[in-house]
Amino acid sequence: MPEAPPDDPPALYVEHVDVTYGRAVSALRDVSLTVPHGRVVALLGANGAGKSTLLRAVSGTLRLHRGAITAGRVRYGGTVLDGRDPVAAVRAGVVQVPEGRRVFAGLTVDENLRSGGLGLGRRGPAQTAEARDRVFTLFPRLAERSRQAAGLLSGGEQQMLAIGRALMAAPRLLLLDEPSLGLAPLMVDRIAEVVREIHAQGTAVLLVEQNAGMALSLADHAHVLETGEVRLSGPASDLAGTDAVRRLYLGEEGAA
Amino acid sequence: MTGLLDDLLGGLALGAVYALVALGFVVIFKASGVLSFAHGSLLLFGGYLIAVLHDDLGFAGALAVAVLATALLAGALDRLLLQRGDPGPGAAHVQTIVTIGVDIVLLTELSRRIGGDLLPLGDPWGDAVTGLGPVTVADSRLAAIVVSAVSIASVFALFRYTRWGLSLRAAGEDVEAAALMGVRLSRVRTLAWCLAGGLAALAAVFLAAFPAPGLERTTGQIALKAFPAAVLGGMASPVGALAGSLLIGLTEALVAGHQSELSLLGEGFADVAPYAVMVLVLLVRPTGLFGTRGAARV
Numbered sequence A: 001m002p003e004a005p006p007d008d009p010p011a012l013y014v015e016h017v018d019v020t021y022g023r024a025v026s027a028l029r030d031v032s033l034t035v036p037h038g039r040v041v042a043l044l045g046a047n048g049a050g051k052s053t054l055l056r057a058v059s060g061t062l063r064l065h066r067g068a069i070t071a072g073r074v075r076y077g078g079t080v081l082d083g084r085d086p087v088a089a090v091r092a093g094v095v096q097v098p099e100g101r102r103v104f105a106g107l108t109v110d111e112n113l114r115s116g117g118l119g120l121g122r123r124g125p126a127q128t129a130e131a132r133d134r135v136f137t138l139f140p141r142l143a144e145r146s147r148q149a150a151g152l153l154s155g156g157e158q159q160m161l162a163i164g165r166a167l168m169a170a171p172r173l174l175l176l177d178e179p180s181l182g183l184a185p186l187m188v189d190r191i192a193e194v195v196r197e198i199h200a201q202g203t204a205v206l207l208v209e210q211n212a213g214m215a216l217s218l219a220d221h222a223h224v225l226e227t228g229e230v231r232l233s234g235p236a237s238d239l240a241g242t243d244a245v246r247r248l249y250l251g252e253e254g255a256a
Numbered sequence B: 001m002t003g004l005l006d007d008l009l010g011g012l013a014l015g016a017v018y019a020l021v022a023l024g025f026v027v028i029f030k031a032s033g034v035l036s037f038a039h040g041s042l043l044l045f046g047g048y049l050i051a052v053l054h055d056d057l058g059f060a061g062a063l064a065v066a067v068l069a070t071a072l073l074a075g076a077l078d079r080l081l082l083q084r085g086d087p088g089p090g091a092a093h094v095q096t097i098v099t100i101g102v103d104i105v106l107l108t109e110l111s112r113r114i115g116g117d118l119l120p121l122g123d124p125w126g127d128a129v130t131g132l133g134p135v136t137v138a139d140s141r142l143a144a145i146v147v148s149a150v151s152i153a154s155v156f157a158l159f160r161y162t163r164w165g166l167s168l169r170a171a172g173e174d175v176e177a178a179a180l181m182g183v184r185l186s187r188v189r190t191l192a193w194c195l196a197g198g199l200a201a202l203a204a205v206f207l208a209a210f211p212a213p214g215l216e217r218t219t220g221q222i223a224l225k226a227f228p229a230a231v232l233g234g235m236a237s238p239v240g241a242l243a244g245s246l247l248i249g250l251t252e253a254l255v256a257g258h259q260s261e262l263s264l265l266g267e268g269f270a271d272v273a274p275y276a277v278m279v280l281v282l283l284v285r286p287t288g289l290f291g292t293r294g295a296a297r298v
Ligand SMILES: Nc1ncnc2c1ncn2[C@@H]1O[C@H](COP(=O)(O)OP(=O)(O)OP(=O)(O)O)[C@@H](O)[C@H]1O
Pocket: A021, A022, A025, A026, A027, A045, A046, A047, A048, A049, A050, A051, A052, A053, A054, A065, A066, A099, A210
């Protein structure tokens, strides 16, 4: 674990950020949010609200989508992340798990995990083994299947691999993009458990979800994005009680 | 019988050399999504350097310089020209077209220098032959087989055991996910171009060696045969490129060896054979021999 100055526990600051795709499509407008050190913050919103765009703005992958931050700042502690490449985020300790898992299907489970450490520069085999052991403790399933091609894992196992791969970089802030997407309820519970575990080990989490029930049960704080703007913010327990959130995102389960 | 063995050995040597070029295509494609049409002239560039340098540096020295210089040229082409453009989706198509332009410029200049000459590369094998049981094989062909095998094995070891190899394979699967892991895509792909350039220069040696009469301005056109080898292997599969190259080398040698019996197909069928094989394979397996590896569940 890289050491942070004790008087400055790094927090993620997204400050008045505008994002535009292809110089024309505005996807985020004046978005601000903070993820304090060691906390879980949920980001809710319907399809197309701009949740993934916000994560891309933090992880430095907007360029791959012809997008750019056109105003505002993104920084993690003292490290400015806007305008930097994804390596900068990984090195600063901010690692994103992409939407839809995106494991390297043709690589083995073990190779997928090793690829998670590529951003940190050369590491000794001992360090890699240690990081891998931590992942295997969290996901024993992956240990059993370490020599198998990742593309042959079930959807839930792939999600675990995607999270495990990101953990190989020993992040201090994990960005999770809809980890419950397309998973059966039992598996969603398992993912929630994992997020709790990761949080308990001291890693902050920015959790993007459409499953508001799950996200609000995990988060300290939550924000709701609507067509590129922050519509609501507050403590997760407060938001869970808000009429708008219950109606829009919790569906019948929340209204009952 | 010895005729057949001759053809098989010749085909193996030819396939081994095609594999050096085809592997370059595949590495570049995996790393950048670009089909390098500049590969033939890069190969010619490497061969030309050996031709002009071997008197002063000796063959080994000239080869080392040529491999290095071609690697650097290919890397510079990627870094200074291709990566300058817009990086968004569809960029690879634009870059592929840029390589056509580069090929024309490079080929024009090299053709002007070479003219109608046949340049010897000063290789140590000359026209010597070795008896292997019932057949006699040109030393140059044995060298082609051995050197290619060693080089290709080294490249596969790079893929498997190095951080660069893992980065390349990850990026070949999913560029964005690799970027999220902190893979430096631009560095990975420039190194891939360098490797492909070096392999092309190495291939030039054996394309100009006995029984070929020397390096000509058309030697680079060999890339046109390694290209179908890469395609029929699945384009993104190094193993496929190897299999495709051997298949095409053997086909070509066998067709050339039985030209008279195959006269129905026309005089120059040996030249067309690689494409005929490619079309046949793609008819049966549209994704190429090894094109489906990594079956993904969605
Ligand atoms: N590569 C792109 N080019 C152009 N516009 C894009 C691109 N990616 C996203 N957008 C647009 O930006 C807006 C926000 O998209 P984004 O993917 O961030 O939404 P999201 O909240 O993650 O949605 P989902 O829940 O479906 O994943 C949408 O209007 C979308 O059409």
